[in-house]
Amino acid sequence: MLTYPQAQQILETAELIYSERTVAQTVHRMARDITQQLSQQQPLVLCVMGGAVVFTGHLLPQLHFPLDFDYLHLSRYNKQLQGGEIQWRVEPGESVKDRVVLVLDDILDQGLTLAAIRDKVLKNGARAFYSAVFAEKETSKPKPLQADFVGLIVPDRYVFGFGMDIHGAWRNLPAVYAVKD
Ligand SMILES: O=P(O)(O)OC[C@H]1O[C@H](OP(=O)(O)OP(=O)(O)O)[C@H](O)[C@@H]1O
Numbered sequence: 001m002l003t004y005p006q007a008q009q010i011l012e013t014a015e016l017i018y019s020e021r022t023v024a025q026t027v028h029r030m031a032r033d034i035t036q037q038l039s040q041q042q043p044l045v046l047c048v049m050g051g052a053v054v055f056t057g058h059l060l061p062q063l064h065f066p067l068d069f070d071y072l073h074l075s076r077y078n079k080q081l082q083g084g085e086i087q088w089r090v091e092p093g094e095s096v097k098d099r100v101v102l103v104l105d106d107i108l109d110q111g112l113t114l115a116a117i118r119d120k121v122l123k124n125g126a127r128a129f130y131s132a133v134f135a136e137k138e139t140s141k142p143k144p145l146q147a148d149f150v151g152l153i154v155p156d157r158y159v160f161g162f163g164m165d166i167h168g169a170w171r172n173l174p175a176v177y178a179v180k181d
């Protein structure tokens with residue numbers, strides 16, 4: 001865990017890359033696009049804990065159609081800045097069977113996390129898989145999947161805020177920051 005001064009120091013030296021206003025406009029646009037595509041499908045919406053919790057909390061009240069909600073939990077970064085093995089804590093269960101599933105995550109970086117989720121959701125019998133990511137990182141490597149709904153494009157730097165952590169801290173920020181290079 002970061003100490004209080006360490007957390008403060010990280011924020012003070014970070015670069016603001018998207019303001020709170022842009023974040024709000026982005027979630028609003030995504031809600032409109034998701035509504036256009038899925039409002040007749042009564043999807044099962046799955047929040048990927050814990051990064052997607054802020055995005056989910058802002059998005060769901062803007063989806064004015066019937067849906068069900070649940071969550072799944074896995075981690076690949078484990079409070080580090082480099083990804084490793086995927087560790088599942090709560091897998092998608094039987095509830096996905098025959099459902100149109102919409103998975104919400106905070107960021108698509110190398111895409112390994114979302115690809116693992118897609119594979120499990122489809123293996124457990126979902127009728128269709130959709131994904132919405134609040135941010136997508138511009139990486140040089142090809143990704144194993146594309147998200148159906150993408151919010152903000154972020155540079156190939158470690159970003160935090162609006163649910164995304166930096167060593168476990170600052171998920172609570174309303175805007176998006178990049179760590180100092
Ligand atoms: O596209 P990838 O390179 O696989 O990375 C994306 C994943 O990384 C973060 O999760 P993390 O493992 O940090 O767990 P968290 O949700 O607890 O922050 C984020 O929430 C995504 O799920």
Ligand SMILES: Nc1nc2[nH]cnc2c(=O)[nH]1
Pocket residue numbers: 077107108109110137157158159160164165166
């Ligand atoms: N918080 C955070 N999580 C990530 N997971 C993959 N890339 C990132 C990133 O840049 N920031």
